[in-house]
Amino acid sequence: MQGQQLVTALSFRLSSIARSLIQFVGRRIAPEHRARLAVQLARIGAHMDIDSCLQILEKALSEQKLDASQLGRLLSAAFSAADADHLPLDLRKQLLTRACAGLDPADIPDALLEHFSALGGSSHHYSQEGEDILLKRLFGDRRSGFYVDIGAHHATRFSNTFALYRRGWRGINVDATPGSMSSFGLLRPRDVNLELAVSDQTDPLRMHLFREGALNTTNAELADSYVAAGWDKTGEIELRPKTLASIMDEFVPPGINVDLLSVDVEGAELAVLRSGNWDVYAPAVIIIEALSTPFAEMHQDPALRYLLARNYEVRFRLFNSVILARAGADFS
Template structure:
């Protein structure tokens, strides 16, 4: 609802969804797609983009693991795909505490930086209105892999499960976003919105 209000007067726009998971389920971008927006959906899960290619045909749908450039990481695959991710501690914690969810298998996959993905796939001259990042414990790594001098979305959504506002203020994610010229703008249940404080930069 916060995001819808922020962009209420904007009929067309562009988004980037990192950890997109599903074209509709738990999606921060599907509402905007229905309104005529389009964007880039990215997810590491093998086969994840088959459904996107059917249901989000205006979008650019990429099956690419995002993280430190050219790193080989272990990807944890659950029987509930919304829990999939690279964070070993978080994955093991969820497997032991979230019955009936469990890890079905792990695979080794090579990551690409967010900046390099945008270099390759962002349409020329396109400004990113907002970016949603939900990668189950690897959010800071994804943020650090962006080229912030070049790609500066107006709003960034990051999944942060801690609901303490004082802890959020001192969190590594908030400190990093502040160093990039963003400020904490709003807090939903499991998501924090950051707003760009500097003039927006259109990539040519």
């Protein structure tokens, strides 16, 4: 009888998204609440709009003691399963906003972010210069892969790898800034997250710290230029670095290929690259920062020259970043 009542409620002239939401959520609530939900929906009948539908569904789900994150995931999953592209723009915005309310950014399904982007005719990204959008051009919609992010800075802010993480990838995030791994522990639990410096040097390194953590660097000359430009320097610390090769040996799982290496260490990129084992680990794609290198002189950058000599080709040049791919690499 409860199922029949629910079907009766669904027989009214509702939008496709409302039907999808009711069907999706109706299967996930306890039977004793399902009848009450059906009665409430039947009362509204043909006058149901998307907001009323969502309010009823949220109330029904709240009785299941779901937290905001669980509720948001249910609603967003229902939205993703619906034929939402045919909805009026204002209804799509209402639903997207409601579905994401109360969610941590890491809990918002990728499909919902794509819908948000489509509303404005744009693409969502986390990277500082859109590197992750270009990575999608190379890797497509691959739902698995492995990255190593050196100078990762933050789990989401300016991240070249968070979009891949959301898509199902995993990897290793490394940053020497004190406390930098706290956001990764919360938002990137599948990853290996390491707070340490990377270099080919064995002697301790001195890191210059800035209020804007993305500027932290072991390059003294670059640090001086930041101070001269007005950035607020907060101190210095001494670090004992590890090599890229040793990190990969310890944390890359056996049999796993490294698909992406991202290196953004404010002027110390070459030291990181030289510390790798290129006979064992040759990532398909590499992102490096090439600060203050004019486009016409790009191939004179020491880190770029190092990679070009190892069979890598420049695919994209952004304001500061360069994306290279190994010649003949398979991105599938």
